[in-house]
Each structure stands twice: as C-alpha cells, then as structure tokens.
Amino acid sequence: MNRTMKAAVITAVNKVEVVDVPVPVIGPRDVLLKIKSAGLCTWEQRIYTGQAKADYPFLGGHENAGEIAAVGELVTNVKVGDRVTMGSSSCGSCRACLRGEDKGCSEHFLNFSLKGGHYGPGGFAEYKVHRSDGVFPVGDAPWDEAALAEPLSCAIHAARLLNARLGDTAVIFGAGTMGLMNLITLKKSGLRVAVVDVNESRLAKARELGADLTFVSDEKIRERIKTAFLGGVDHAITAYGSDAVNQDALDVLNNRGKICLFASAHPVTPFAIDPNVMHNKETSAVGVVSADRQDHALATEMIAFRQINLAPLIDQGFPITDAAEAFHRATSAPSYRVILNP
Numbered sequence: 001m002n003r004t005m006k007a008a009v010i011t012a013v014n015k016v017e018v019v020d021v022p023v024p025v026i027g028p029r030d031v032l033l034k035i036k037s038a039g040l041c042t043w044e045q046r047i048y049t050g051q052a053k054a055d056y057p058f059l060g061g062h063e064n065a066g067e068i069a070a071v072g073e074l075v076t077n078v079k080v081g082d083r084v085t086m087g088s089s090s091c092g093s094c095r096a097c098l099r100g101e102d103k104g105c106s107e108h109f110l111n112f113s114l115k116g117g118h119y120g121p122g123g124f125a126e127y128k129v130h131r132s133d134g135v136f137p138v139g140d141a142p143w144d145e146a147a148l149a150e151p152l153s154c155a156i157h158a159a160r161l162l163n164a165r166l167g168d169t170a171v172i173f174g175a176g177t178m179g180l181m182n183l184i185t186l187k188k189s190g191l192r193v194a195v196v197d198v199n200e201s202r203l204a205k206a207r208e209l210g211a212d213l214t215f216v217s218d219e220k221i222r223e224r225i226k227t228a229f230l231g232g233v234d235h236a237i238t239a240y241g242s243d244a245v246n247q248d249a250l251d252v253l254n255n256r257g258k259i260c261l262f263a264s265a266h267p268v269t270p271f272a273i274d275p276n277v278m279h280n281k282e283t284s285a286v287g288v289v290s291a292d293r294q295d296h297a298l299a300t301e302m303i304a305f306r307q308i309n310l311a312p313l314i315d316q317g318f319p320i321t322d323a324a325e326a327f328h329r330a331t332s333a334p335s336y337r338v339i340l341n342p
Contacts, residue, residue, distance in 0.1 A: 005020070005021060006020065008124040010044075010057065011058075018324075024128065024129040026070060027072055030075070030130065030131055031132050033066035034069045035065075035066040036067060036143040037143040037144045038123045038124055039148060039338070040326060040330045041151065042263075043060075045330050051266040058119060060124050063123070063147050064147055065083070065086070065146035065147040066128070066143075068082045071132070077132055078132060078135055078137065082135075084138055085296070085300045086150070087135075087150060088102070088103075088111070089105075089107045089133050091106070094106065102293050103292050111131060133293075143341070144311075147339060148313065148314075152181055152299040153296040154262075155181040156298055157291035157292060157295040159185050162235050163258075164235055168191045168234040170235040171193070171225055171235075171236050172195045172236075173197075173236070173248065175205065176239065178262065179195065179237075180209055183206055184209055184210070192212050197214075198217050208312065213228055221248055222248055233254060235260065236248075238260065239263050240263050241266065247271060255283070259285045316329060317341050319341055326340055
C-alpha cells in the first residue's frame, strides 16, 4: 500500500486544500478503513465558513462509510473486506456505559482525535483509523446512503430521548437535511408530524418524505400550529438554532410536551424559559448532540436492510480532488447532503 494518501483539509476560513498526508497506523484494537463516502456535516461546513471555531488545519469527516482494509491483532468483530459505517466508541465499563448512556463515556469522541498535525475526525481522506467497536456492518447498501448512518443515528437518538411513541404529535422547525432526518425517523415511529420552514421548496421535499402538515413560518406560526393540532403538540424539535425558533417551539407544546434542542445556534442567544409555565404545564427540554452506540447500530441496520430510504437527502457527490467545490456547493446555496467520494 502507498504510505501516503489524499486528504481534504480546511486550512483557513473558506479554504480547503487537498494534501498528501501519511496513511494512519492502526493499533491492536483498531481498523483501517478505505473511505468510500463522507458526508459534509453542518458542523464541518460551519468550521469552513468560520461560524464555528476550530484550530486549523482541520481534517473533518465523521459521516463515513467504507471498506475495512486492515485490522489490528485484537479485532474479532469485523474482518478485511467488510463494508461498514462508522460511529462512536465506548470503554464499556464506566458508569455511563453500564447504564446504556455511552454518549457520556470519555471515549465517545475517541475517533475525533488525530495525529500528524491535524485535529478532527479524519474522514475526508482516502483512509481512516477507527476503533473496532465503532464500526457497524452495513451489508451491500449504497455507499452514499450508508455514510448517512451517523446523522440518522442522531435523529434516532432524539426520538428515543423524547420517548416519541405511536400516536404522538410533533412539529419540526427546519426542513434541511437534519430536520428531514428527524421527520423520517418520527414517521417510522408512528407520529403525526408537521414541518416548519421559510423555504417552500424545502417544505415540498418534507411532504414528499411524509410530513402530514407543512407551514411557511410567519408571525402567526404558533396560532396555526395550535389550531392544526387542537391546542399543541407532544414534541417540538428545533432543527434550526435561533432564539425565535426556540420560543415558538416552547409555546406550541401540550401539557407534558417536550422541546428537543437539536441544532446548535450561531451566534448563541440564550432563550428564556418561564419557570411557572414549565411548572404548570409539566413540560421539559432535552438537548441532543451525537448518539449512543445503540442508536448508530440501529441506524446502520435500517439502512442495510432497506427499511429506510435516504437517497432523497443526497444532493451531489464529488471526488476528493474537488473538495473545495464540494464545500462551496454545501455552503453557498440551500442543499441537502453533499458527499465526498475518496
């Protein structure tokens, strides 16, 4: 094997360079993955545009699918040639892991730390080292759809934390890729779901993917949602981070309703919660970022067995040599998931 590889590195705001870097070396519990598809997550897009802070050079890429090229001597769960998705790791023995909440494990983001002068998850490259407990067989699913197991796992994680159940109602604020991931997941769980956005074409996509109702956001959005749902909804998911959206989501909750703060906000504006309203209505709030390994395993299984179709969320694929064009595409106009194909 050639001991260097191509990697798409963010070197400054609005600047991506394709450089040669050493192929990473695996440890005894690691696997070496030949990356086939890598999604450009909103987080990495914000690092590219400077909205989110990071040290440069930054080697992103955590929505990945690939083929195992080599395994460490202690690896038993997968073998060379297996097609897998890539999720988080866990130690398996800390309090969080033993409670099935490995998002709180200190090793959860283990695969985000790189050697060789770059920080980041490392999936915008031809090869990536990953701990073996963080890879999940995906069968013969298309590579680009397989790469979306990680964002799908976040939506599954949100539905689980909300305890979203058959017959519940929900409204999702934001019809971008992650808003639609939440829509697909909640519809699979048997919910009646509305989607709110300012873009009619995105709302049309939401209807194609099963939204029961869609609303163009305006100054009367709260009243329109409450009227459509006979007073309010059981769950409100903010897939777009802003104070106004958060306030709308809080206001349309039923008694014992839950708001899910799914998207980060840039810039951050703290929003106010009236403690007496929350007290009297018995409402609650949950935050969601990343997912537990069980969520990623389920996401991968659903993709592998064609229980879910994520193809409508894929915008365009680019070879790694065109990474600068891919980032420009993802950040210059409304799009769904842009993919790098090393």
